[in-house]
Amino acid sequence: KEKSSNYKRILLKLSGEALQGDETFGIDPKVLNRMALEIGQLRGIGVEVGIVIGGGNLFRGQALSQAGMDRVTGDHMGMLATVMNALAMRDALERANISTRVMSAINMTGIVEPYDRRRAMRHLKDGDVVIFSAGTGNPFFTTDSAACLRGIEIDADVVLKATKVDGVYSADPMKDPAAVKYDTLSYNEVLEKQLGVMDLTAICLTRDHHMPVRVFNMNKPGALINIMVGENEGTLIK
Numbered sequence: 061k062e063k064s065s066n067y068k069r070i071l072l073k074l075s076g077e078a079l080q081g082d083e084t085f086g087i088d089p090k091v092l093n094r095m096a097l098e099i100g101q102l103r104g105i106g107v108e109v110g111i112v113i114g115g116g117n118l119f120r121g122q123a124l125s126q127a128g129m130d131r132v133t134g135d136h137m138g139m140l141a142t143v144m145n146a147l148a149m150r151d152a153l154e155r156a157n158i159s160t161r162v163m164s165a166i167n168m169t170g171i172v173e174p175y176d177r178r179r180a181m182r183h184l185k186d187g188d189v190v191i192f193s194a195g196t197g198n199p200f201f202t203t204d205s206a207a208c209l210r211g212i213e214i215d216a217d218v219v220l221k222a223t224k225v226d227g228v229y230s231a232d233p234m235k236d237p238a239a240v241k242y243d244t245l246s247y248n249e250v251l252e253k254q255l256g257v258m259d260l261t262a263i264c265l266t267r268d269h270h271m272p273v274r275v276f277n278m279n280k281p282g283a284l285i286n287i288m289v290g291e292n293e294g295t296l297i298k
């Protein structure tokens with residue numbers, strides 16, 4: 061029997077690091093291909109998929125600025141990095157026969173479509189995966205904030221933040237054996253306990269607009285589809 065999804069439209073946040081796999085820089089094609097298959101499974105059960113992609117595998121404004129570069133220039137480089145990741149992701153998705161659009165918050169005629177909310181919604185309704193690149197288009201923001209912003213704008217049912225760990229823990233499970241995993245958290249608990257799941261801008265945005273966020277392990281095969289059919293993967297913040 062065909063599984064049916066609890067969600068009609070999702071916003072998936074993929075960090076740049078997630079695309080890196082076991083490499084130390086750049087993109088691991090094996091990881092891209094596996095993600096494309098998992099995203100294809102979502103399309104297979106009719107879920108509309110928006111993706112915001114990070115750039116931390118290539119450049120981060122903060123790291124560049126710590127090394128002496130002007131922060132805004134570094135952030136511009138970080139945003140351009142997300143566009144490269146988006147192109148690689150589209151390539152992998154289209155090789156898996158999943159029709160995909162890339163939109164960018166920074167206009168790049170001839171390479172990607174400019175971000176336009178209503179067009180994005182039409183593409184999603186038509187069944188295309190839409191990748192939102194270049195973050196918010198502004199320095200001093202993160203792609204986590206961009207994911208929450210786009211998720212709210214396109215009226216997604218949930219923002220899914222893909223990470224390398226099983227969810228949100230009370231402490232770093234690598235360092236503290238007593239760390240416990242939370243199944244659910246409120247936005248205010250995340251803020252009060254300073255859990256560092258996402259930056260403050262992102263948490264406040266989702267709290268003010270009642271957008272649920274699920275943090276889950278993308279390295280676990282099948283996690284995405286499990287979430288769609290209602291299984292308890294990772295941590296739900298609501």
Ligand code: UDP
Binds near residue numbers: 074076115120136197
């Ligand atoms: N960035 C930015 N504005 C945005 C989103 C991203 O300036 O709205 C820059 C910022 O320098 C950031 C980099 O792009 O460090 C890459 O994004 P991020 O660090 O969020 O990527 P991730 O950690 O998800 O790989």
